[in-house]
Amino acid sequence: MAEVNTHLYAELGELAKYLDTTLRRLDEAGAPLSNMSSQMPQAASHLEGLTKLTEEGTHEVMRLTEELQDSHALIAGSLGKAAAILAKGQNLPCAACVLREAQKPATPAEKQALDSRQLLAGALTEAANGLTKGQSGTCIACILIDARQHLTQDDKRLIEIMTALSFQDLVAQRVKKLTTIIHDVERKLLELVVVFGVQHKEGSPEVKSEATDMLKQLEASNATSMKQNLVDDILGKFGFS
Amino acid sequence: MPADPAMKILVVDDMSTMRRIVKNILKQLGFVNVEEAENGQEGLAKLKGGGFGFVVSDWNMPIMTGIEMLRAIRADEAIKTTPVLMVTAEAQQENLIEAVKAGVSNYIVKPFTAETLQEKINKIFP
Numbered sequence: 001m002a003e004v005n006t007h008l009y010a011e012l013g014e015l016a017k018y019l020d021t022t023l024r025r026l027d028e029a030g031a032p033l034s035n036m037s038s039q040m041p042q043a044a045s046h047l048e049g050l051t052k053l054t055e056e057g058t059h060e061v062m063r064l065t066e067e068l069q070d071s072h073a074l075i076a077g078s079l080g081k082a083a084a085i086l087a088k089g090q091n092l093p094c095a096a097c098v099l100r101e102a103q104k105p106a107t108p109a110e111k112q113a114l115d116s117r118q119l120l121a122g123a124l125t126e127a128a129n130g131l132t133k134g135q136s137g138t139c140i141a142c143i144l145i146d147a148r149q150h151l152t153q154d155d156k157r158l159i160e161i162m163t164a165l166s167f168q169d170l171v172a173q174r175v176k177k178l179t180t181i182i183h184d185v186e187r188k189l190l191e192l193v194v195v196f197g198v199q200h201k202e203g204s205p206e207v208k209s210e211a212t213d214m215l216k217q218l219e220a221s222n223a224t225s226m227k228q229n230l231v232d233d234i235l236g237k238f239g240f241s
Numbered sequence: 242m243p244a245d246p247a248m249k250i251l252v253v254d255d256m257s258t259m260r261r262i263v264k265n266i267l268k269q270l271g272f273v274n275v276e277e278a279e280n281g282q283e284g285l286a287k288l289k290g291g292g293f294g295f296v297v298s299d300w301n302m303p304i305m306t307g308i309e310m311l312r313a314i315r316a317d318e319a320i321k322t323t324p325v326l327m328v329t330a331e332a333q334q335e336n337l338i339e340a341v342k343a344g345v346s347n348y349i350v351k352p353f354t355a356e357t358l359q360e361k362i363n364k365i366f367p
Binding site for chain 2: 055058059062065066069226227228231234235238240241
């Protein structure tokens with residue numbers, strides 16, 4: 001009976017020691033686990049931010065590109081009009097040109113020759129005649145001035161595109177932060193592996209997860225994805241002309 | 242019959258940037274009557290509303306994928322003849338064959354150019 005009790009006490013002692021060790025290990029693991037659980041939402045938030053950032057940046061570049069396309073279409077139209085006027089030899093000063101001339105300060109010689117009121121009156125008469133004939137802004141000088149204004153605007157848009165592309169810098173900064181977080185999580189996972197002595201068992205079944213599947217899909221797409229010309233060849237075999 | 246520039250086109254893609262890119266290229270090609278949908282389900286609902294002459298669709302989308310939408314289009318008597326062009330990152334041979342079997346009108350892999358889109362439209366509307 002005494003021998004059985006001694007053996008039982010020894011077993012209980014071992015069990016208490018094992019429980020104590022396990023509790024201490026759990027305490028040690030608690031801190032990294034707690035840190036990781038707070039860092040993972042942070043990482044996810046960073047990733048969501050990246051998506052938003054790249055989307056906004058891309059939209060801005062596309063908006064400016066669309067404005068450039070519209071502006072170029074207008075310039076092309078204006079130059080076409082100018083070419084048509086030149087071809088017909090009908091380049092008369094339009095009402096807008098006459099008004100512009102009238103707004104210019106007269107030279108001392110002009111001042112001597114003409115009273116400014118007479119000059120303005122003459123110009124306005126010419127402008128009125130031009131407007132009656134529907135010539136406002138239709139001479140080559142006006143068309144070219146208009147085109148130059150469009151080009152000046154386009155220069156500003158091109159600069160804005162360059163500026164908008166700076167979102168890449170912001171993305172790079174966030175990627176750097178994410179890399180730091182991932183390295184930190186990796187280090188803490190290693191600590192857990194050391195604390196619990198987790199070991200990879202040979203032949204153990206692979207853990208199936210969505211992430212594993214996606215990784216496999218990515219690897220597969222890298223290895224076997226087709227180019228457009230191969231797609232067209234296959235489509236041809238199916239009777240697509 | 243060549244494509245009518247006034248034809249109503251539906252662009253289906255879950256990425257707003259991609260919808261905008263396709264819409265912009267279509268505009269440059271002279272097609273200005275373009276509508277958008279974020280997934281197959283929304284696209285199908287719009288198509289059933291009538292009036293669309295052409296669909297440009299992505300493959301991978303939430304709620305209803307492009308291939309599921311294509312099958313639904315071909316199964317619907319009212320819209321089954323609508324040409325559907327797939328523009329997708331799904332560049333596996335089996336994807337292409339699956340799309341052909343489902344009745345795709347043509348297939349473009351991303352990244353693509355405006356010239357490729359024009360060439361495919363010309364093939365669909367000779």
